[in-house]
Amino acid sequence: MRTRFLLVIFAIVCSIQPAIADIILPDVNAKYVSINQENPTRDVGFVVGDVLDRTITLTIKKPYELVKESLPIEGYEHRYRGQISGIELVKMSTEETTHSDGATYVLHLRYQIFTTGKLAKPAALRAEIIKLRNTSNTEVVQYRIPSYSFRISPLSVFGSVKLKEEMSPFIKPLRLDATQDRLQLGISIGLLSTALLGLLYIFGVRAWLPRMGAPFAKAYRDIRKIPDTDEGLQKAVARLHTSLNKTAGSILFSNNLDDFLQRKPAYTPLKQEIEKFFMLSSQVFFEPTTASHVGESPKVWLQIFCRQLRDCERGLIPNIKSKVSH
Amino acid sequence: MSDTQLADWRNHALTLESEVNKVVVGQKNPVRLITTSIFARGHVLLEGDVGVGKTTLLRAFTRGIGGGYQRIEGTIDLMPNDLVYHTYLGEDGKPHVSAGPLLMSGENLSVFFFNEINRARPQVHSLLLRVMAERTLTAFNKEHYFPHMLVFADRNQVEKEETFDIPSAARDRFMMEIPIAVPSDAAIMESLVFDTRYHDVDALVGNVPEDLLQFDQLNSFSATLQNSITASPTLRSYVLNLWRATKTPTEFGVKVSGVDMNRLVLSGASPRGMGMVLRAARVNAWLNNRTAVLPEDIHEVFHSTVAHRLVFSPVYEMRRTEIAREMLSGIINTIATP
Numbered sequence: 001m002r003t004r005f006l007l008v009i010f011a012i013v014c015s016i017q018p019a020i021a022d023i024i025l026p027d028v029n030a031k032y033v034s035i036n037q038e039n040p041t042r043d044v045g046f047v048v049g050d051v052l053d054r055t056i057t058l059t060i061k062k063p064y065e066l067v068k069e070s071l072p073i074e075g076y077e078h079r080y081r082g083q084i085s086g087i088e089l090v091k092m093s094t095e096e097t098t099h100s101d102g103a104t105y106v107l108h109l110r111y112q113i114f115t116t117g118k119l120a121k122p123a124a125l126r127a128e129i130i131k132l133r134n135t136s137n138t139e140v141v142q143y144r145i146p147s148y149s150f151r152i153s154p155l156s157v158f159g160s161v162k163l164k165e166e167m168s169p170f171i172k173p174l175r176l177d178a179t180q181d182r183l184q185l186g187i188s189i190g191l192l193s194t195a196l197l198g199l200l201y202i203f204g205v206r207a208w209l210p211r212m213g214a215p216f217a218k219a220y221r222d223i224r225k226i227p228d229t230d231e232g233l234q235k236a237v238a239r240l241h242t243s244l245n246k247t248a249g250s251i252l253f254s255n256n257l258d259d260f261l262q263r264k265p266a267y268t269p270l271k272q273e274i275e276k277f278f279m280l281s282s283q284v285f286f287e288p289t290t291a292s293h294v295g296e297s298p299k300v301w302l303q304i305f306c307r308q309l310r311d312c313e314r315g316l317i318p319n320i321k322s323k324v325s326h
Numbered sequence: 327m328s329d330t331q332l333a334d335w336r337n338h339a340l341t342l343e344s345e346v347n348k349v350v351v352g353q354k355n356p357v358r359l360i361t362t363s364i365f366a367r368g369h370v371l372l373e374g375d376v377g378v379g380k381t382t383l384l385r386a387f388t389r390g391i392g393g394g395y396q397r398i399e400g401t402i403d404l405m406p407n408d409l410v411y412h413t414y415l416g417e418d419g420k421p422h423v424s425a426g427p428l429l430m431s432g433e434n435l436s437v438f439f440f441n442e443i444n445r446a447r448p449q450v451h452s453l454l455l456r457v458m459a460e461r462t463l464t465a466f467n468k469e470h471y472f473p474h475m476l477v478f479a480d481r482n483q484v485e486k487e488e489t490f491d492i493p494s495a496a497r498d499r500f501m502m503e504i505p506i507a508v509p510s511d512a513a514i515m516e517s518l519v520f521d522t523r524y525h526d527v528d529a530l531v532g533n534v535p536e537d538l539l540q541f542d543q544l545n546s547f548s549a550t551l552q553n554s555i556t557a558s559p560t561l562r563s564y565v566l567n568l569w570r571a572t573k574t575p576t577e578f579g580v581k582v583s584g585v586d587m588n589r590l591v592l593s594g595a596s597p598r599g600m601g602m603v604l605r606a607a608r609v610n611a612w613l614n615n616r617t618a619v620l621p622e623d624i625h626e627v628f629h630s631t632v633a634h635r636l637v638f639s640p641v642y643e644m645r646r647t648e649i650a651r652e653m654l655s656g657i658i659n660t661i662a663t664p
Binding site for chain 2: 214234238240241242245250251253254255281282285286288289290
């Protein structure tokens with residue numbers, strides 16, 4: 001009988017032991033503690049594995065001081081109504097600054113989410129309760145750091161979702177997938193650009209810039225590359241003949257020069273120079289014993305002459321006295 | 327022959343040209359071409375309407391050249407022997423034979439003018455062919471030579487009644503066919519009509535100084551001239567292309583409006599014809615005080631030396647003058663020199 005009584009007493013004592021451990025302390029007077037929180041910038045869209053940083057700055061005035069043993073413990077599994085919440089404090093660090101009238105504690109708390117669900121669900125960084133000790137007596141009080149609420153989203157959506165029912169002011173507007181359209185647009189713009197460039201090239205008489213491919217512009221580029229030798233001079237004169245013929249639309253000789261100038265009056269200022277060119281051509285190809293009419297360096301003269309023709313071709317007034325640039 | 331002598335002869339030639347131009351006005355180009363043919367020693371076929379001054383032109387030249395000048399009129403009943411001799415009854419009542427126009431001047435014959443050659447029969451053309459080509463004639467059991475002779479003939483292309491077309495072989499003997507047209511300048515036209523100076527042809531021709539040239543030295547001088555004027559490889563290549571183009575104009579992209587070019591040309595210029603082009607071009611270069619032939623020299627003589635040698639399909643023969651002109655102009659405008 002006595003034994004049974006002792007067992008009953010023991011059972012009662014064992015059952016009330018947690019209650020003794022969870023003794024609720026009185027809250028500190030608010031005038032002794034001030035708090036500043038830095039919480040995550042958003043409160044939605046977190047999924048399993050995400051890390052949330054929270055910084056709490058507490059200023060505790062004398063005669064109270066922080067009981068450091070009451071600070072949260074890393075790795076502590078938080079439970080809510082007996083269930084593991086799935087949000088774990090993975091790291092904590094503290095900075096302490098003392099003042100004449102108290103101390104400031106900065107708590108850096110890092111939580112990680114280890115839970116998920118089929119649908120978005122509410123969650124919270126728990127309200128941490130710390131203890132303060134009155135240094136003038138043995139009184140111990142508590143201070144409750146407010147919790148921070150947020151929502152945990154599933155990694156993927158299971159089953160059909162009715163968007164209208166799931167609409168939330170926290171969800172950004174959904175955008176249509178435009179990848180294919182962007183790709184098609186890019187290809188179309190590319191094709192259009194290529195076609196336009198092709199047209200530009202074709203309408204520009206196979207040249208990228210207006211009149212770049214005109215006879216004398218081409219001849220000027222070619223003649224500059226031809227060496228200043230007897231053979232080169234023949235090539236240069238022949239090259240210029242080709243351009244003159246192309247511009248005239250038929251073979252141009254000194255005896256039909258006037259007809260050419262009547263049809264292409266832009267070249268009239270160069271009449272004397274063209275006549276000199278025909279004399280040079282005669283000397284180079286037909287009558288080498290005659291004297292030169294273009295000075296000591298026919299190649300240089302040809303370059304200048306070709307540039308003057310190019311100016312006429314471009315609708316400019318040729319600089320008759322121009323010198324060639326090397 | 328020195329350059330000085332070449333220059334002296336050129337001065338003589340230009341003087342002759344100048345004197346003839348005073349007598350026959352508005353024909354500078356034909357005058358230049360006839361001067362060219364005289365120094366190139368080529369026969370000339372004049373083509374033009376009646377009364378445009380062809381005979382006056384030739385008489386003026388003949389006077390300047392010197393030597394014998396003979397003339398015959400082409401008629402439908404003209405026979406070859408009419409050129410060689412004619413028979414008549416003399417005052418003594420006996421038949422006599424005297425030399426015809428070809429033989430009358432002997433070796434001094436310098437110009438033989440055949441007026442309206444296309445009215446003569448083909449037999450006459452045939453005789454003339456030999457005389458023009460070989461400058462010899464066999465008559466009275468004797469070979470007669472005409473080393474200085476040039477044949478100037480004319481024909482009227484418009485009138486076709488009682489005419490015989492000159493065969494291509496005969497045409498090819500002529501170095502040039504020169505068109506003589508009525509001058510288009512109003513002042514010249516007026517003076518030709520109202521200036522009495524032009525009404526008396528004999529007096530007009532008499533204004534040309536005699537013997538400006540020495541006809542019996544023309545052959546040797548011409549040979550020297552031909553050797554003095556050079557033709558560069560570029561020019562030779564150009565002339566060969568021109569020649570090819572007269573044979574196959576389509577290969578060179580030459581077109582004539584309203585003509586099927588594939589059917590047009592039966593025969594282009596002959597080798598003799600192209601040789602004459604070069605002879606004439608050399609003379610033209612010399613007249614222009616050059617020592618080498620230029621493409622422009624070829625152009626000056628190209629039409630007159632080539633056009634009459636072309637043989638066209640019969641369907642185009644009626645339009646040969648305009649077709650030949652357009653085709654040859656097309657060739658010159660298509661073929662580049664260097």
